[in-house]
Amino acid sequence: MKRTLLIVVAAMILAGCSNAQTPEYSTEELSLRHDIGEMLLVGFRGTELNDTCHIVRDIRDYGIGGVILFEYDAPSGSRPRNITSPEQLRRLCGALQSVAEEKLLIGIDQEGGRVTRLKSNYGFPAFASAQKTASDGNDSVRYYARLTASTLRDLGINLNFAPCVDVNINPSCPVIGKLERSFSKNSRRVAECAAIWVEEQQRQGVTACLKHFPGHGSSKADTHMGLADVTDSWRPAELDPYRTLISSNDIRMVMTTHVFNAQIDSLLPATLSARTLKGLLRDSLHFGGVIITDDLAMGAMTQQYEYAEMLRHTILAGADMLCLSNNGKEYDADIVPKTIDLIFSMVQRGDVPAERIRESAARIRALKQKMLMEQSK
Numbered sequence: 001m002k003r004t005l006l007i008v009v010a011a012m013i014l015a016g017c018s019n020a021q022t023p024e025y026s027t028e029e030l031s032l033r034h035d036i037g038e039m040l041l042v043g044f045r046g047t048e049l050n051d052t053c054h055i056v057r058d059i060r061d062y063g064i065g066g067v068i069l070f071e072y073d074a075p076s077g078s079r080p081r082n083i084t085s086p087e088q089l090r091r092l093c094g095a096l097q098s099v100a101e102e103k104l105l106i107g108i109d110q111e112g113g114r115v116t117r118l119k120s121n122y123g124f125p126a127f128a129s130a131q132k133t134a135s136d137g138n139d140s141v142r143y144y145a146r147l148t149a150s151t152l153r154d155l156g157i158n159l160n161f162a163p164c165v166d167v168n169i170n171p172s173c174p175v176i177g178k179l180e181r182s183f184s185k186n187s188r189r190v191a192e193c194a195a196i197w198v199e200e201q202q203r204q205g206v207t208a209c210l211k212h213f214p215g216h217g218s219s220k221a222d223t224h225m226g227l228a229d230v231t232d233s234w235r236p237a238e239l240d241p242y243r244t245l246i247s248s249n250d251i252r253m254v255m256t257t258h259v260f261n262a263q264i265d266s267l268l269p270a271t272l273s274a275r276t277l278k279g280l281l282r283d284s285l286h287f288g289g290v291i292i293t294d295d296l297a298m299g300a301m302t303q304q305y306e307y308a309e310m311l312r313h314t315i316l317a318g319a320d321m322l323c324l325s326n327n328g329k330e331y332d333a334d335i336v337p338k339t340i341d342l343i344f345s346m347v348q349r350g351d352v353p354a355e356r357i358r359e360s361a362a363r364i365r366a367l368k369q370k371m372l373m374e375q376s377k
Contacts, residue, residue, distance in 0.1 A: 029344075032354060035361035036343045037063035039315075041107060041292065042336055043326040045073060047084050049095040058336040059099045065364050066105030066159065067096060068325055071117045075331040085123050086155065093156030103368040105207075107159035110148055114179040115164075118151060125151060130164060131180035134193050141183075141193045145200035153204045158371060161209045161255060163197035165190050165241040166217035170233060175222040182217055187240035194241055198249050205375055207367065212257030212294060213281060214239055214270055223258040223300035227269075231262040242285055252289045252367055254281065256319065258300035269300060272313035282318060290363050292321035297328025308342050315343065315352055320360035 025033065042064050044055035058064045069089075073081040083089050097104050108117050113129020120126045125147055133140045145163075152160055167190055168182035176182050183193040198208040215238030221228035245251050256271040264280060265273040271293050281287045293314055296302075301310055314322065324335050332338070346352040 032347060032357060033340055033344055034063045035357050036340045037336070038065040038361040038364050039321055039343075039357070040064045040324060040336060040339060041066040041068055041105065041321050042324045043068045043070060045081060045326075045331065047080055047082060047088055047092060049092065049099070054333040054336075055096070056099055059096065059104060060101075062336050062340060063102070064104075064336055065321060066107055068107045068109075068323065069117060069157070070325070070327055071119060071122070072327075073331075074327045075329060081327070083117060083119075083122060089118075090155050097156060102365075103372055105159045105364075105368070106157050107161060107209075108152070108157050109161045110152060110157075111162045111164055111181060112144055112148065113181070115181055118155075129180035130183045130193070131168075134183040134189065138192070138196065141196045142200060145197040146204075148197075149201040149204040149206050152201075152206045158205060159207045159209065159253070160201055161211060162201075163194040163208065163210065164212070165194045165210050165245070166212055166215060167235075167238045167241065169215075169218035169235055169238065170220065173217060173219050175219070175224065176217045187237045188244075191241040191244040194245055195249055198245065198251065202250060202252075205371065207252050207371060209253040209255050209292065210242060210245060210251060211255035212259075213242060213254050214257070214261065214264060214276055216257045216259055219259055223294070224298050226299040226303050227260060228258070228300060229260045229262075231260065234259075234261050234263055239280075239285070242281070242287075246285050246287050251287065252370070253292055254287060254289065255292050255323075256294055256314075258294055258298055268313065268317075269304075271296075271301070271319065272305070272310065272317055274317040277318035288363075290320045290360075290367050291318055293319050293323050295323045295325040295328070297325050297330075299328075302328065308346075311339065311342060312346055312351055315346075315356060315360075320363050 046053050049056055070081045071083040072079055093106050109115055110117055112127035116127050118124035128144055133144045164181045166176045166182050167187045168177050168185040171177040183190045201208045215234055218233035219228040219230045258269050258271050260269045265275040270276045347354050
């Protein structure tokens, strides 16, 4: 009842005047809109929370499933975004969690090396890259995985978009190899190192997310900037880490990549491809956890697809969570209500089955319930 009233009040505020017509939703429709909210993982500006911060509204009134934290604000080209110090970030995470009625996923990209949001100049430890730790041996891999997990746990961050399990097929890849994000060019070594990361993170209550499915390590282009076609460079061995880890470890989340790979789907990039997500990840590799998209604000998506088209494709393809970083070229404080309205309309028109939404929301809630049970032990 509380959430229903808040949604109605929020709709009145968004309408802009007291005489505007407020949408009236049935109990079933309100439930569906809440399930859509559960599918959203959202970025925002701010190092502290207050009543004017849209993320408070998004968590409280729209029931978003999670947030993602950054230290750099790309649309304005400035710092800080969400992070200035360990003490500040601990307060922010606590405040975010206190707003949520249900457990909130608080996510970050903390791989180490060049992909580090918790930088040493903010008072955090120094974190080595995946390539460096792997070259120094398993003890080094375990040390940094454990350090990362304990740091995130102490801050209140419960989801890390790591480990990166891309195989270093192309050492010159501008977004993987050149940044030392891959553990190795050997797929077995990648799986071995990633298993250590998964174990150490989840032992300390931080859910691990494998990325970037079905493989970004062979690309010559950066999907942040635009289309990356790996049709001629991708190798089936890039699936081996996923196959090994899914079959023998507690893998709870996998992130898609936006690469185009005609070896798998001749029409759509991986994030939008049912052949990739349903056919390969679900059916062939038997992954039953949460599939999350890479950031939908990246150039590979925005330059090729209208936003509504992108949403429809990825949901139908099997994505459970939609990463809306608000950290691309533009910042939109109303990205959550706009996205919920778009997806809700798709369901009403019959373009997206309601069951597809329910299925994803259930997977996300099952993950959160597992995290809560582990937390209570």
